[in-house]
Amino acid sequence: MSTRFGICCCAALLAAGVSAFTPALPVIPGGEYSVSDYGAAPGSGEDAAPALQKAVDAASAAGGGTVVVPKGEYLCGPVALKNRIRIRLDEGAVLRLLPLGRYPITSHRAPFLGGKHLSDVALVGKGRIEGQGGPWWPHYKEKDFPRPVIFGVSASARILVEGVTFVDAPMFNIACSGVEDVTVRGVTVLAPPSHAEKEGDVVSHNTDACDVSGRRILIEDCYISTGDDNYTTSGRTEDVLIRNCRFGTGHGLSMGSYQREFVRNFTVENCTFDGTETAIRIKCDRDRGGETSGIVYRDITMKNVGIPILIYGAYNAKKPYRSLWNATGEVLSTYPEAPVTATTPRYSDITFKNLTAVATTKKSRAGLIWGLPEAHVKGLMMENVKITSNRPLLLVNVDDPKLVDVEVRNEKGEVLPVEVK
Numbered sequence: 278m279s280t281r282f283g284i285c286c287c288a289a290l291l292a293a294g295v296s297a298f299t300p301a302l303p304v305i306p307g308g309e310y311s312v313s314d315y316g317a318a319p320g321s322g323e324d325a326a327p328a329l330q331k332a333v334d335a336a337s338a339a340g341g342g343t344v345v346v347p348k349g350e351y352l353c354g355p356v357a358l359k360n361r362i363r364i365r366l367d368e369g370a371v372l373r374l375l376p377l378g379r380y381p382i383t384s385h386r387a388p389f390l391g392g393k394h395l396s397d398v399a400l401v402g403k404g405r406i407e408g409q410g411g412p413w414w415p416h417y418k419e420k421d422f423p424r425p426v427i428f429g430v431s432a433s434a435r436i437l438v439e440g441v442t443f444v445d446a447p448m449f450n451i452a453c454s455g456v457e458d459v460t461v462r463g464v465t466v467l468a469p470p471s472h473a474e475k476e477g478d479v480v481s482h483n484t485d486a487c488d489v490s491g492r493r494i495l496i497e498d499c500y501i502s503t504g505d506d507n508y509t510t511s512g513r514t515e516d517v518l519i520r521n522c523r524f525g526t527g528h529g530l531s532m533g534s535y536q537r538e539f540v541r542n543f544t545v546e547n548c549t550f551d552g553t554e555t556a557i558r559i560k561c562d563r564d565r566g567g568e569t570s571g572i573v574y575r576d577i578t579m580k581n582v583g584i585p586i587l588i589y590g591a592y593n594a595k596k597p598y599r600s601l602w603n604a605t606g607e608v609l610s611t612y613p614e615a616p617v618t619a620t621t622p623r624y625s626d627i628t629f630k631n632l633t634a635v636a637t638t639k640k641s642r643a644g645l646i647w648g649l650p651e652a653h654v655k656g657l658m659m660e661n662v663k664i665t666s667n668r669p670l671l672l673v674n675v676d677d678p679k680l681v682d683v684e685v686r687n688e689k690g691e692v693l694p695v696e697v698k
Contacts, residue, residue: 300458300493303397303435305363308342310335312351319349324375326354333362341397346370346404354381355389355425361397364390366404366441374447377412380425386448388429395430399437406443410468410481413447414504417482424448424483431455439463449485450503454511456491464499470526471504472554480504486527490514496522503527507553512537512567519545529558532569534592536561536622539568550579555587556634559624562592563615563649566622570656573627579634585664586629586644590622590652601647602640602668606698609673614650624648626656636666643685643693648674659683669693 310332317328329344333356336342341361348369358364366372374380374389389408390400406427416422426449430436434457442465443450450466453459466486469479481504487496490510494517501507502525509531510517524530530548532540550556556579559569579585584602591598597608615621636643643666648654657678664670667687672678675697685693 300460300495301435302458302460303361303363303399303437305343305361305397305399306339306341308336308339309345310342311345311347313347317346317351319347319351322352324354324379325351325372326356329353329356333357333359333364336362346372346402353389354379355387358390358392358395358398358430360395363399363401366400366402366406368403370402370404371407372404373407374409374425374427376409377447382423382425385423386426386429386452387423388452389425389427391426391429393431393433395433395436397435398430398433399439400428400441401437401439403440404442406441408444408446410445410447410484411479414481414484426450426452428452434458436460437462441465443467443486445481446484448483449488451487451489452485453489453491455513456489457493459489459491459494461487461489461496462498464501466499466501466503468503470554471528485509492516494518496520498522501525501527502552506531509533510540511535512540514543515539515541517543520547522548524548524550524553524556526552527554529553529555529587531555531558531560533560533565534562535565536567536569537565539570541568541571543571544573545575545577546573547576548578550577550582550585550634552581553579554582555584556582557586558584559588560592561590561622563590563618563622564620566590566620568623568625569627570623570625573630574632575628575630577629577632577634579632579636581638582634582636583638583641584644585632585634585636585666586646586670588624588627588654589645589647590624590649591647601645602642604645606671606673606696609647609671610698612650617651621652622649623652624654627654628658628660629662630658630660632662632664634664634666636664637688641666642668643670645670646672646675650674666693669696671696671698673698
């Protein structure tokens with residue numbers, strides 16, 4: 278294919294709202310291995326992990342296959358996945374993590390299901406994984422108190438998570454780092470929010486729904502309502518498409534706060550937010566940044582959110598720069614400058630198109646885009662953006678923003694200015 282034809286082809290795909298890439302799906306042989314045949318008994322109260330691991334090992338020895346978890350409830354400890362393995366949770370199947378005190382965990386973030394250096398792995402079906410995370414959550418500030426993630430793979434390729442419901446994870450739900458070709462489709466992730474609405478409410482901490490970093494990533498048709506980031510990436514990430522997802526409570530569709538080296542070619546389209554704390558968020562700081570560019574948000578609808586758009590490079594800033602929902606341009610523009618280094622957050626070519634939002638909660642504002650004094654935001658484009666909020670949209674250290682049909686109104690219908698500092 279000629280270079281000219283390739284460029285034209287990619288441009289046509291992007292214009293049509295179609296991703297120029299498609300992650301490769303796992304290739305897995307057709308044999309099936311039921312955990313029932315290896316000793317798993319639903320409702321017994323016994324740990325089903327040995328039976329599940331035997332089924333995985335048998336499928337692996339045969340060159341790969343599908344491990345079937347039939348209808349029923351199974352208590353289960355951690356299981357190591359292997360290449361060319363599909364775990365299928367049938368409708369009515371529930372894998373319930375062993376409770377705190379019985380669950381064996383050797384290191385922080387060790388996965389319930391997962392492994393390293395894997396290829397062609399899938400977790401699919403209409404069943405559920407229940408993390409029983411409540412007793413783990415109060416320990417979230419204790420660095421020496423390890424908590425498991427539900428599904429975790431690293432340095433792996435061709436990963437599929439489809440159809441499964443995740444409930445009350447002790448920590449992260451889906452965590453994939455250094456991966457290529459990842460598809461997360463039709464998944465539901467549920468956990469309480471991280472802040473109580475009233476006394477006695479249960480809250481969850483660090484229950485990130487989907488932390489995926491790597492190349493060629495597709496997240497689609499998911500419902501996510503949790504206690505931390507609804508999605509996030511930690512850098513070295515490119516060619517990401519998130520589409521047709523619904524987000525409830527949580528800290529937003531995020532990037533960072535660690536964004537090692539780069540995040541680029543990242544598109545979010547046709548998504549809704551309802552009750553999300555900060556809906557679209559790019560967060561970083563001078564000791565953990567890099568290049569963030571080629572970011573597109575289009576056809577987005579929000580209601581009951583705190584801050585629809587929050588982009589900044591001073592994640593660990595102290596007072597008076599910390600209260601981002603009510604910080605003024607006069608204050609933020611005095612943030613001290615520092616030398617540019619390889620880890621300075623650098624934001625460029627960010628587009629918002631066809632976005633409507635209602636942000637009228639107590640701690641809310643229309644949005645904040647705040648570049649560092651030594652690394653201004655460049656190439657910001659906002660088109661057909663309509664926000665209802667009682668605090669204006671504030672841009673600080675943003676060079677030559679292109680604002681087309683951008684409007685902020687308060688609850689009375691009065692127009693608020695877009696403040697540029």
